Amino acid sequence: MVRDVSFGQFYPVESFVHKMDPRVKFLLVIAYVVAVFLVINLYAFIAIFAWLLIVILVSKVPLIKILKSLKSIIFIVIFTAILNVFFNASGRVLWSWEKLVISVGGLELAAKLSLRIFFLVAGTSLITFTTTPMALTDGLESLMYPLKLIKVPVHDLAIIMNIALRFIPILLEEVDKIMMAQKARGAAFDNGGLIKRARALLPVLIPLFVSAFRRADELALALDARCYNATPNRTRYKVLKASFRDILGGIYTAALIVLVLAVNSNFWGLI
Amino acid sequence: MSIEASNLSYTYSVKSPFEKTALSALNFTIKKGETVGIIGSTGSGKSTLVQHFNALIKLTSGKLVVCDIDLSLKKIPYKQLRAKVGMLFQYPEYQLFEDTVIKDVSFGPINFGYDKEQAIIAAESALSLVGVDVKEVKMKSPFELSGGEQRRVAIAGVIASKPEILVLDEPTSGLDPLGKRAILNLIMDLKKSFCNTVIMISHNMDEIAEYCDRVLVLNDGKLIFDGTPKDFFHNPLNLADTGLKIPHTVEIRELLKNKGVSLSSDCLNVFDLTEAIVASGIIKKMEGKNGS
Numbered sequence: 001m002v003r004d005v006s007f008g009q010f011y012p013v014e015s016f017v018h019k020m021d022p023r024v025k026f027l028l029v030i031a032y033v034v035a036v037f038l039v040i041n042l043y044a045f046i047a048i049f050a051w052l053l054i055v056i057l058v059s060k061v062p063l064i065k066i067l068k069s070l071k072s073i074i075f076i077v078i079f080t081a082i083l084n085v086f087f088n089a090s091g092r093v094l095w096s097w098e099k100l101v102i103s104v105g106g107l108e109l110a111a112k113l114s115l116r117i118f119f120l121v122a123g124t125s126l127i128t129f130t131t132t133p134m135a136l137t138d139g140l141e142s143l144m145y146p147l148k149l150i151k152v153p154v155h156d157l158a159i160i161m162n163i164a165l166r167f168i169p170i171l172l173e174e175v176d177k178i179m180m181a182q183k184a185r186g187a188a189f190d191n192g193g194l195i196k197r198a199r200a201l202l203p204v205l206i207p208l209f210v211s212a213f214r215r216a217d218e219l220a221l222a223l224d225a226r227c228y229n230a231t232p233n234r235t236r237y238k239v240l241k242a243s244f245r246d247i248l249g250g251i252y253t254a255a256l257i258v259l260v261l262a263v264n265s266n267f268w269g270l271i
Numbered sequence: 272m273s274i275e276a277s278n279l280s281y282t283y284s285v286k287s288p289f290e291k292t293a294l295s296a297l298n299f300t301i302k303k304g305e306t307v308g309i310i311g312s313t314g315s316g317k318s319t320l321v322q323h324f325n326a327l328i329k330l331t332s333g334k335l336v337v338c339d340i341d342l343s344l345k346k347i348p349y350k351q352l353r354a355k356v357g358m359l360f361q362y363p364e365y366q367l368f369e370d371t372v373i374k375d376v377s378f379g380p381i382n383f384g385y386d387k388e389q390a391i392i393a394a395e396s397a398l399s400l401v402g403v404d405v406k407e408v409k410m411k412s413p414f415e416l417s418g419g420e421q422r423r424v425a426i427a428g429v430i431a432s433k434p435e436i437l438v439l440d441e442p443t444s445g446l447d448p449l450g451k452r453a454i455l456n457l458i459m460d461l462k463k464s465f466c467n468t469v470i471m472i473s474h475n476m477d478e479i480a481e482y483c484d485r486v487l488v489l490n491d492g493k494l495i496f497d498g499t500p501k502d503f504f505h506n507p508l509n510l511a512d513t514g515l516k517i518p519h520t521v522e523i524r525e526l527l528k529n530k531g532v533s534l535s536s537d538c539l540n541v542f543d544l545t546e547a548i549v550a551s552g553i554i555k556k557m558e559g560k561n562g563s
Contacts, residue, residue, distance in 0.1 A: 012288055180327045181366040184358035185428060186350055186382025203378065206368035210414070 009169075011129045016245055017059035018130045022139030024246040025127050028253045032123050035257045036116055042108065044263040045115050051256045052123055061129045069125045070118060077114045084110035133165035135238075142240060155234075163219070171212065178207045273436055273468045274301040274324060278333035281319055293319040294492045296333070301485075303435075306462065306469045308483035308500070310476070312514030315489040317472045321438050324470070325356040338435060354383040357434030357466065361441045363425035367413040372398070375413050376427045383432045390431075397431035398424070400464075401457060419450045426454075430461060437466035441473055451475075455482055480504060480518040480539040488513060500539055520544045527553075 017025075036048060056066060090105030128136070141158035148154050179189065182203045189200050223229075262268065281294040293316045301307055309317050322328040324337055326347050335342040338355045360366065369375035376394035377385075385393060398405045401423040408416065413424055430437065442458065443451040455478060462469050473479050479486060480500045488496035488503065490513050496503050503509050504521045517525070523544060524534050532553050538544040548554065 177360065178366055180322065181358075181360045181363065182378075183327055184325055184353055184356075184360070185366075185379040186353055186432070187378075188349075188382070203366075203368045207366050211365055 009128070010132050011061045011065060013060045015058060015060040015130070017055060017126075017249075019243075020130075020245050020249055021240055021242045022131050022135040023142050023240060024242055024249060025131060026136075026139050026143060028249055029124055029127050031253045031257060033120060035253075035260050036119050036123070038257070038260050038264065039112070039116070040264045041266075042112060042115075044260045045119070047256060047259045047263060048119050051252075052119065052126075055126060059126065059130050061126065065129065066122055066125065070121055073117060073121050077117050080117070081110040081114045084113055133162060135240075137162040137165065138236070138238070138240060167212075167215070170215075171208065174211055175204060175208060178204050273303045273305075273338060274299075274470075275336040276300070276323075276333065277335075279320075279323065279330070279335055280332045281316075281323070281328065282331070283319075292492050297494045299487060299494060299497055301468065301470065304467050305485055306483045307471070308479040308486045309470065309472045309489065310474075310479055310486055310515060311489035315514075316492040317489055318440055320489065321358070321440060321470060321472060324436070324438055325353045325358055327358070350383055354432050355434055356436045356438060357429045357432070359426060359429045359437070359439045359442055361444060363429070364413075364418065364421035367421060367425060367428075370412055371410050372413050372416070372424050373409040376424060376431050379428055379432045385432070393431045393433070394427070397427040400430065400461065401427045402453070403427070419446060419453075422446065422450075422454065423457075426457070430466065433465050435466065436468045436470065437461065439469070439471045442471065443473070443475065443478065451478075458482075476504070476516060476518040477520070480520060481541075488515070490514075501537065504539065 032051075035051075039045060039048065056063060085102055085106050086100045088106040088109050089101040089103045091108070092104045093101055094104065094107075095102040131139075137158045140161065141154055144152070144154045144157070179187075183189070187200060187203055189197070189204075191197075192200070277298050279294060279297040280292075283289065283291045283293055297320070309320065311317050319328060323330060323335060323342070326342055326349060330342045333343075337352065340348065340352050340355075342352075367375050369378065373391060373394055376397055377387075377390040380390035380393045381387070395405050395409070398409065403420055403423050408420070408424070413421060416424060426442075437458070439458065443454050446454060458469060458471070459482065471479075471483065483500055485498065486496065486500050486503050487494060488509070495513070496509055504517050507517075510517065518539065520538055520540060520543075524538055524547075527534060527548075532551055534544075534547040534551050538547040
């Protein structure tokens with residue numbers, strides 16, 4: 001079912017992570033991404049894994065949900081891994097045939113890249129699992145505030161993003177409905193070759209586009225009717241506020257970066 | 272026997288925070304030739320129930336037999352089933368997609384294995400059945416038509432393959448009063464020709480009272496009433512907690528009763544109501560008063 005697409009869907013439970021300030025979560029995810037890229041020594045991934053696992057446990061999002069969101073990138077990971085294994089020759093050669101070489105360096109690089117992609121997606125999907133789209137765009141807007149000084153329409157960008165995010169589930173539901181209606185008329189979506197399958201999607205895509213445009217029209221009218229943009233400085237219903245949770249989260253993530261750097265340099269020769 | 276359900280239950284999003292029981296242990300049979308109204312407040316499980324009838328939602332627990340096809344089996348002959356059970360969704364005009372009306376209407380028949388010529392013949396006869404000018408409209412794009420015409424064309428798309436059972440999910444929503452009447456009369460005409468069994472979801476109690484000879488009432492996924500509209504609407508206890516309201520005809524009868532005029536209970540449509548009022552002799556009495 002289309003409804004089961006899980007990438008970036010808010011998971012409604014109350015937890016420490018859910019209650020954190022979206023701005024802080026954003027910055028911490030960026031810090032986490034930096035940490036993932038800082039890894040040189042493969043062992044540092046253990047630290048990343050432990051950090052992520054604890055965050056997942058604290059967030060109360062079921063592990064299976066996160067794993068499901070990783071399913072969609074398996075192909076990319078395998079593809080990059082294979083390329084790196086066969087076309088990257090460095091270190092001791094284990095096996096070779098014509099131009100294909102499997103070497104220790106290649107294997108290491110492939111492992112590093114695949115793990116990196118996995119951890120990137122798992123970590124970043126966690127923010128959308130624990131933050132409502134509304135809070136997410138509010139946070140983004142607030143973070144992009146300095147750009148206002150150079151006349152970037154930050155608020156408009158935020159509302160565009162907000163609308164786009166808001167409409168993903170609505171359009172998914174719409175796809176579901178249209179698919180059902182066409183199935184009831186005997187359409188089949190899951191058999192035949194690639195071209196046949198692509199053609200079979202036409203009866204879904206055309207009504208979907210038509211309805212997306214209709215919705216956009218109606219939404220524009222509704223925004224106008226409520227005098228959207230008539231007042232330059234809108235106030236907020238929910239004001240973002242950082243709390244002790246955010247400080248704790250910050251310390252926790254800083255610890256991760258230090259740990260990764262430490263593992264990279266073999267604990268600066270201290271151990 | 273057209274549809275036979277026993278212990279039919281369904282739960283959405285099992286094992287997630289969105290888990291919701293949509294249907295719980297329904298038992299009923301719908302015979303060939305019946306016009307059945309399914310009513311209940313929003314979220315009572317009406318749409319989920321009818322989507323089971325042509326296996327758009329897979330049966331998960333209980334038993335359901337539709338047109339002698341057992342839906343609890345692993346392999347359901349989907350095409351055969353869906354050709355027999357036509358399903359018209361809410362706002363069916365939103366599913367139009369082809370560049371010409373005739374192509375859109377013949378989409379169903381072609382999927383059900385008609386060859387091209389047969390499909391076009393079926394589509395043309397369906398279009399004339401729903402009352403659009405076939406010659407005028409068939410080469411037009413469905414998106415150029417008016418709302419009412421689009422709905423007719425969409426209905427034609429569903430009935431082109433001559434289903435035995437026609438399931439309608441709020442067929443009249445969003446139409447003007449005349450359009451509503453026209454669509455309902457059209458459905459009753461279809462019932463006389465090939466769609467012998469009609470199952471209709473509606474929020475309009477007047478339509479249900481007038482057109483259906485049986486109602487299934489759902490509340491929170493449970494079947495709380497199964498019988499004639501007369502029995503249902505004339506007992507105010509039935510309506511408690513369902514979020515439903517009595518049809519206007521019954522309301523007028525109640526109001527008259529409060530004023531001391533009792534009518535026979537058989538007045539679910541305007542014609543019968545008028546007859547009942549005349550039969551009660553109240554008009555004669557009033558004329559007599561005026562005369563004296």
